[in-house]
Amino acid sequence: MLSPVILIPALLNGLLTGAVYALVALGLTLIYGVLHIINFAHGALLTAAMFAAYFAFTVLGIDPYLAVFIISPLFFAIGYALQRFVIGPASHGEDRNMLLVTLGLSVVIENALLFGFRADTRTIDVPYAFSTIDLGFTYLAVPRLVGFVAVFVVALALWLIMSLTDIGRAIRAVAKEKFGAQLAGIDVAHVYAVTFGLGTACVAIAACLLMPTYYVNPSAGNAFVLVAFTIVVLGGMGSVPGAVLGGLVIGVVESLSSLFLGDSLGQVGIFLIFIAVLLVRPQGLFGAKA
Amino acid sequence: MAKPLLDLRGVARRFGGLIAVSGVSMSVREGSITALIGPNGAGKTTMFSLISGFLKPSEGQIYYDGREVTGEPAYKLARRGIGRTFQIVQPFAGLTVRENICVGSYLRCRQRAAANAAAEKVAREVGLETLLDAPADTLTVAGRKRLELAKALATEPKLLLLDEVLAGLNPSEIRDIIPVIRGLRDRGITILMIEHVMQAVMSLAEHVFVLAEGRLIAEGAPAEVAGSPIVIEAYLGHGAAKRLARTP
Amino acid sequence: MKSFTPIAIVIAGLAAVPLLVHSNVVLNFFVVALMIALAGQGWNILGGYGGQYSFGHAIFFGSGAYVTAILQVKYGVNAWPAFGCGIIAGAVAGTAVGWLAFRAGLRGSYFALVTLAFAEVLRIVASVAPITGAGVGTLVKLDLSFASLQFESRAAFYWLILALVSVALIVTWAIERSRFGAWLTAVRENEEAARALGVDAVAVKIGAMVISGAITAAAGCFYVQYFLFVDSHIAYGAWISIEALLTPIIGGAGTIFGPLIGALVVKALGEAALVVTGEAPGLDLVVFGVVLIVVVGFAPRGIGGLRTTLLTKIKRGLGGGTAEVRRG
Numbered sequence: 001m002l003s004p005v006i007l008i009p010a011l012l013n014g015l016l017t018g019a020v021y022a023l024v025a026l027g028l029t030l031i032y033g034v035l036h037i038i039n040f041a042h043g044a045l046l047t048a049a050m051f052a053a054y055f056a057f058t059v060l061g062i063d064p065y066l067a068v069f070i071i072s073p074l075f076f077a078i079g080y081a082l083q084r085f086v087i088g089p090a091s092h093g094e095d096r097n098m099l100l101v102t103l104g105l106s107v108v109i110e111n112a113l114l115f116g117f118r119a120d121t122r123t124i125d126v127p128y129a130f131s132t133i134d135l136g137f138t139y140l141a142v143p144r145l146v147g148f149v150a151v152f153v154v155a156l157a158l159w160l161i162m163s164l165t166d167i168g169r170a171i172r173a174v175a176k177e178k179f180g181a182q183l184a185g186i187d188v189a190h191v192y193a194v195t196f197g198l199g200t201a202c203v204a205i206a207a208c209l210l211m212p213t214y215y216v217n218p219s220a221g222n223a224f225v226l227v228a229f230t231i232v233v234l235g236g237m238g239s240v241p242g243a244v245l246g247g248l249v250i251g252v253v254e255s256l257s258s259l260f261l262g263d264s265l266g267q268v269g270i271f272l273i274f275i276a277v278l279l280v281r282p283q284g285l286f287g288a289k290a
Numbered sequence: 291m292a293k294p295l296l297d298l299r300g301v302a303r304r305f306g307g308l309i310a311v312s313g314v315s316m317s318v319r320e321g322s323i324t325a326l327i328g329p330n331g332a333g334k335t336t337m338f339s340l341i342s343g344f345l346k347p348s349e350g351q352i353y354y355d356g357r358e359v360t361g362e363p364a365y366k367l368a369r370r371g372i373g374r375t376f377q378i379v380q381p382f383a384g385l386t387v388r389e390n391i392c393v394g395s396y397l398r399c400r401q402r403a404a405a406n407a408a409a410e411k412v413a414r415e416v417g418l419e420t421l422l423d424a425p426a427d428t429l430t431v432a433g434r435k436r437l438e439l440a441k442a443l444a445t446e447p448k449l450l451l452l453d454e455v456l457a458g459l460n461p462s463e464i465r466d467i468i469p470v471i472r473g474l475r476d477r478g479i480t481i482l483m484i485e486h487v488m489q490a491v492m493s494l495a496e497h498v499f500v501l502a503e504g505r506l507i508a509e510g511a512p513a514e515v516a517g518s519p520i521v522i523e524a525y526l527g528h529g530a531a532k533r534l535a536r537t538p
Numbered sequence: 539m540k541s542f543t544p545i546a547i548v549i550a551g552l553a554a555v556p557l558l559v560h561s562n563v564v565l566n567f568f569v570v571a572l573m574i575a576l577a578g579q580g581w582n583i584l585g586g587y588g589g590q591y592s593f594g595h596a597i598f599f600g601s602g603a604y605v606t607a608i609l610q611v612k613y614g615v616n617a618w619p620a621f622g623c624g625i626i627a628g629a630v631a632g633t634a635v636g637w638l639a640f641r642a643g644l645r646g647s648y649f650a651l652v653t654l655a656f657a658e659v660l661r662i663v664a665s666v667a668p669i670t671g672a673g674v675g676t677l678v679k680l681d682l683s684f685a686s687l688q689f690e691s692r693a694a695f696y697w698l699i700l701a702l703v704s705v706a707l708i709v710t711w712a713i714e715r716s717r718f719g720a721w722l723t724a725v726r727e728n729e730e731a732a733r734a735l736g737v738d739a740v741a742v743k744i745g746a747m748v749i750s751g752a753i754t755a756a757a758g759c760f761y762v763q764y765f766l767f768v769d770s771h772i773a774y775g776a777w778i779s780i781e782a783l784l785t786p787i788i789g790g791a792g793t794i795f796g797p798l799i800g801a802l803v804v805k806a807l808g809e810a811a812l813v814v815t816g817e818a819p820g821l822d823l824v825v826f827g828v829v830l831i832v833v834v835g836f837a838p839r840g841i842g843g844l845r846t847t848l849l850t851k852i853k854r855g856l857g858g859g860t861a862e863v864r865r866g
Contacts, residue, residue, distance in 0.1 A: 038651060103593065274655050393720050393724040
């Protein structure tokens with residue numbers, strides 16, 4: 001059972017899956033790091049972006065890898081507007097309310113998609129969906145390799161935005177000391193909205209990278225979001241490197257535990273890790289403090 | 291001389307590498323009003339958190355009422371009779387004044403009627419009896435300070451820790467509340483207060499401890515302490531005592 | 539709430555419904571609404587009075603449902619004691635989750651997440667474990683008799699669920715008037731200040747979760763007796779976690795009648811949405827979500843507290859409110 005012929009491909013596959021998880025988690029952790037809320041609408045936004053990628057391909061004929069450049073700015077705008085005009089005003093600055101409002105949003109988005117497109121599962125057919133690279137001892141799926149590279153590109157881009165741009169500096173200031181930033185003349189509502197927009201754009205990128213090999217239905221995003229919560233908690237809430245590392249770890253854990261326990265119990269493994277980390281070390285494995 | 295109600299022996303508290311309080315030994319005599327003063331950042335509020343169980347000391351022991359209570363959680367110490375107010379008032383904002391005080395009085399009264407009666411009695415003592423049904427978040431600053439005091443009193447403390455109950459009040463409000471505090475002492479509550487309003491410290495306290503940079507630097511009767519060069523320097527900076535002495 | 543009279547009036551009024559209405563469709567609507575109200579009343583104890591927002595009350599609903607069903611089907615236990623055991627199962631689950639989460643100091647988002655994760659773990663386990671009937675679910679044998687806690691008439695079921703709701707209302711009323719209730723709301727408003735007044739916040743929160751779990755579990759037990767079927771999606775699915783939270787928030791969290799008002803409003807809106815769209819799935823939940831956001835945004839006291847909210851707004855608008863520096 002533990003022969004390397006099975007183990008190594010499972011490990012590599014885990015890393016590749018983990019990369020997409022990490023992308024979803026990146027958006028979540030970014031929002032948490034600045035707004036200090038858990039965005040319960042994250043999964044529904046992922047689903048919505050997957051539908052966008054699906055229709056970009058089927059209606060407009062745009063390849064998902066190109067559609068990234070349309071859909072992620074679009075979702076940045078959607079995220080910005082949601083935070084600025086819905087979540088922010090409706091929650092009156094109270095954490096409990098933000099929880100409820102994002103939960104409400106997720107219910108609305110998911111069920112609006114269900115109402116509009118029914119529960120049918122849809123896939124797209126791209127020529128490279130099954131192309132692989134032969135490593136001699138195993139094959140790697142090209143689309144998943146693209147995802148793996150993309151997570152590092154996105155993480156790097158985020159890091160550059162954070163360290164080089166004015167808005168990045170403003171975001172870091174708000175994350176550290178909200179009232180101080182406010183006193184220094186930073187428009188906190190704008191910064192919150194930009195952050196939420198960036199987080200939503202991350203999810204849109206993940207959606208476009210997923211579409212060539214995955215399916216979409218109105219609850220497709222849910223499969224990812226609990227995993228993303230786990231990654232964010234594991235990596236330390238608000239930590240970008242933590243999210244990347246956590247994503248890869250969880251990808252491998254899931255891949256190995258489905259190998260040994262079967263698919264559905266493999267998921268249980270993830271949640272048990274999640275609960276254990278929350279209870280024992282809520283600051284995460286890589287986080288410095290709570 | 292009465293026995294000490296509270297006795298601290300070599301208490302220290304570190305936050306990571308930062309030393310907030312180090313090697314503090316002090317005792318508070320039963321039935322007295324004792325003040326803890328010191329410049330900002332001296333560690334006074336940290337001391338209160340240690341005494342009331344919100345923080346555990348890194349070193350040292352705390353004795354209260356003849357037994358060691360080091361490291362006991364806040365709610366247990368409150369049950370033993372240590373009441374405290376917070377520097378930044380902490381009302382239960384969504385509740386009425388009566389409900390706020392009842393949270394405290396339920397500690398000694400299991401029954402609702404008794405807890406209500408006790409709450410009303412405390413409200414009269416601090417001068418909130420006309421505002422019993424007002425929501426706590428509609429009170430003025432002075433009203434909130436009184437509520438903060440009332441909540442703590444409702445737990446029937448033996449030792450009451452008052453963290454700047456006078457801060458933010460105007461002179462006439464201070465004049466109104468000083469007799470209230472003295473009245474508490476007269477009915478047997480031992481009081482340890484952090485206070486910046488020196489006029490109040492002078493008129494209320496029998497004994498004063500001075501804390502600076504986490505250490506106890508002086509203690510004694512209020513007049514003695516206020517004249518002490520070490521204390522003046524701690525407040526005003528090095529050499530201040532000399533400069534003050536030179537100015538006519 | 540000071541007097542018991544309003545509760546007595548509401549219970550009496552609801553008890554008369556089957557005498558006036560004979561349509562099975564309408565009665566079914568009320569039965570389901572009251573069942574959701576019961577689940578919501580459980581959530582209300584912990585979330586409304588205690589301020590601990592659970593996103594996974596399916597833990598209790600599902601545990602109650604499965605225990606009731608499995609004891610009857612696999613172990614031949616009579617429905618009445620099985621029902622009682624289901625409620626106890628909810629209390630036990632509440633103790634376990636509360637003990638773990640509150641002793642670890644989880645609050646706010648973290649608490650919401652951990653309850654969500656527990657519900658999800660239970661759902662996955664229930665969907666594969668043989669004892670729950672795995673993917674197929676568990677079917678309770680049809681036996682319409684008082685001894686089996688199954689009734690031919692809808693009215694009888696209606697009175698059963700109304701009795702359960704009434705007990706929950708009375709429990710809530712008693713909590714409101716008790717020391718435990720005062721301490722619970724104190725913990726919600728300001729945990730640190732509560733601890734300074736001698737409140738053992740962890741014990742109070744665990745206590746609230748035990749009561750909360752038992753009440754929501756009772757709704758799950760009733761579900762099994764009414765529909766005679768349960769599977770992992772019904773028991774531990776997100777739908778019940780959301781409805782248990784939605785009803786008190788919409789009706790007024792931390793008030794006695796909040797869940798009841800919320801459940802009737804939510805269910806009525808849901809029915810209306812289905813009528814408009816001709817049974818297409820999804821729109822009813824879209825409406826719920828929108829109502830949730832609107833209520834959180836504009837009516838923080840829920841529909842039951844709308845009058846107070848409006849009065850405060852009007853007063854503030856007229857300059858009657860005191861301008862205060864919030865931090866002293």
